[in-house]
Amino acid sequence: MDLRILIAALATLLAGPLHAQDNIALGSHVEEIGGPFGVGAPHPGTPPGVVTDNHFEQLGADWLLGSWWVDEPCVHFPPPTPDNPEPGPEPCSLEIHLPGWFEIESFIFQGDNDAYLLEYWHPITHAWVVAWEIPSGAGGLETRPDPYNDSERWPVAPFRTNRLRVRVDPGGILDNEHSVSEVQAFGHPIDPCTAMGGTPVGDGCSSGAPRFETHVAAGEICYRFEFSCDGFVSGGFGACIYDNGFFDFGMGAQVGDPHPPVPGEPECGFGGAHMLND
Known part of the structure; x- marks a missing residue:
């Protein structure tokens, strides 16, 4: 057998199960x-962790079984924000x-026949x-995007987050009976x-790319490097080399007071320390 064919076959076998097990929401x-939640129905409520247990119910299964569910008006009052000081119920x-x-x-999503919104928390805009x-x-529990294939995925524009949220689409038909069986990401x-x-930057995090500057003048070459870490400590260093073989160097740091993140603004950055030939 051609060695290249054997290697390709082994790669295919190994890639399959790894790809099938990369549900990052599992557990x-x-x-x-x-x-x-779960009030007034003949069956007891199911813990919300059921939606990340990697288990799909059969197509058309009872919406109350093996799923997290709501069967009467259910609302949440979000906290006020500067942009929305008096938020209404959601x-x-x-x-x-x-x-x-x-x-x-x-x-991949499995839930009842209602429309839902799958959202993510934006780390910068909050x-x-x-x-x-x-x-x-159509009715009962149904997998999306493909009701007949629990492994078919719905592609989205890539985004970065550490939290997801699922809620019924308020623009859809609201029957006050909603259930979610599985969410996979x-x-x-x-x-x-x-x-x-x-x-x-090392063990820290800069709000922007570190600055590295080179300054060349008659008889000297100077370098400067600045950074801002953790929204708390800023630092930098610089050096100049002269044509007579001598050099100067310096370094410095600046400490700022920690502050809570402000929506729309970087979480770190107090400006770099000013070095030689600034």
């Missing part, structure tokens, strides 16, 4: 937002806390953003600093 903590939701930061590229407008189904882990739009 994630799930939190109920709002209430009440439908209840499930928050999925992922085991780290990820860049997510696709989803707001929920819709990743997938999940269409309504696919992507790869990323560095938290990168997720925030920063640049890793």
Whole structure:
């Protein structure tokens, strides 16, 4: 047998199960937002963690079995924000806390016949953003995007987050009976600093790319490097080399008071220390 064919066959066998097991939401903590949940139905409520247990129910299964469900008006009152000081009530939701930061590229969802919104928490704007407008189904529990294939994924524009949220689409037909059986997300882990739009610097995180400057003048060559880490400490160093063989160098740091993140602004950056020939 051609060795290249054998290697290709082995690669295919190994790639299959790895690809099938990369559901990054598997076993994630799930939190109920709002209430009440699972009231008045003949079956007991199911813990919200059922939506990340990697198990799909049969197509058309009873919407109350093996799923997290709501069977009466259920609302959540979000806290006020500068942009919305008097927020109105929202439908209840499930928050999925992922085991780290990820860049997510696709989803699989199973729920009842209602339409849902699958959202992610934006780490820089500090707001929920819709990743997938999940269409309504025919009845009972149904997998999307393909009711007949529990492994078919719905691709989305890649985004970075550590939290997901599922809630009924308020623009759809609301019958006050909603259930979610499974949410799966696919992507790869990323560095938290990168997720925030920063640049890793040692053990810290810079709000922007480190500055490196070179200054050349008659009789001297100077270098300067500046960085800002963790939103708390800034530093830098610089040096000049002269044509007579001598050189000067210096370094410095600046400490700022920690501050809570401000929506829309970087979480780190107090400016670099000023070095030679600034």
